[in-house]
Amino acid sequence: MSPPRPDPEHLVRRRRDAALSALVDAVPYIAMMGISFDRRGDELTAVLTYDDKLIGNPLLPALHGGATASFMETAAIMELSFQILWNGIETGQIKADALTPQTLPRLPKTIDFTIDYLRSGLPRDAYARAWVNRSGRRYASVHVEAWQDHHDRLIAQATGHFLMPGPRG
């Protein structure tokens, strides 16, 4: 017997994009910060679109360390959540079009988050990538890098530990 035909491209794209927007659109703080996500397959790049309200010291001017921290923690939580959601979406166990905040997998909870500030953030867009170094049944360890013009000139790096959500119910 031949393997099943792969789903058409537009269906695959639609369900993955729907799953990502269900996750992102549900969180008010992501909208308030102006964070969006670029998806390539299962890889996410978080984008912090520059806005004057993100500035800390207006004399420099530089991004507020708290804005950078918020951005990186958001990138870590979304990376973890999207990985959890991905399997459900790809196996058809979760219907991406029907996702609501009530039916989405619960979000991981931050246990701790440590940030190294390497350069001051310039008043322009910033990007972040998160890598799940280990994800067990209960705990996950995630590393995040944030940069602006050059990925090899990071503005900050962070490591966080997260409590993984149990099954809903």
Next chain:
Amino acid sequence: MDGMTAEDKAHTVRQFIQALPFSRALRMQVEAFGKGVAVISMPYDARLVGDPTTGIIHGGAVSALMDTCGGAAVMSHPDAPAGTATIDLRIDYMRPAAPGQRIRARAECYHMTRSVAFVRAQAFDETPDRPVAAATGAFTIERMTSGQPAP
């Protein structure tokens, strides 16, 4: 800030911290400032929610409060640095802040060298004695010599 008394300077720095654009976006209020200790609070705000099913404030907003409060504690130190920036900050989240409640952080700059300030901080909601988060961090010390940053 020639000709300013220590009180004038503290008042100016306090106003400056409260006026930082991101502090304003999160509606932070400096409640106490002096001798290396700062207390800054932030009201509950639906725009800061991180988990829509529970209404709990996003950890990132708490981090922003801790970072601001840590920097303020450094600026309030009697050695009076001209400026500061966060080198690193670790935040432990002990429990979610109760939805609807104001979050208040208290940071203490417990040691300062010529170039580094060491800070610890705790954040509380309206239940005293049970912190929602704790932080430790190192901050830079910027010195001014006749208007120029010290070498």
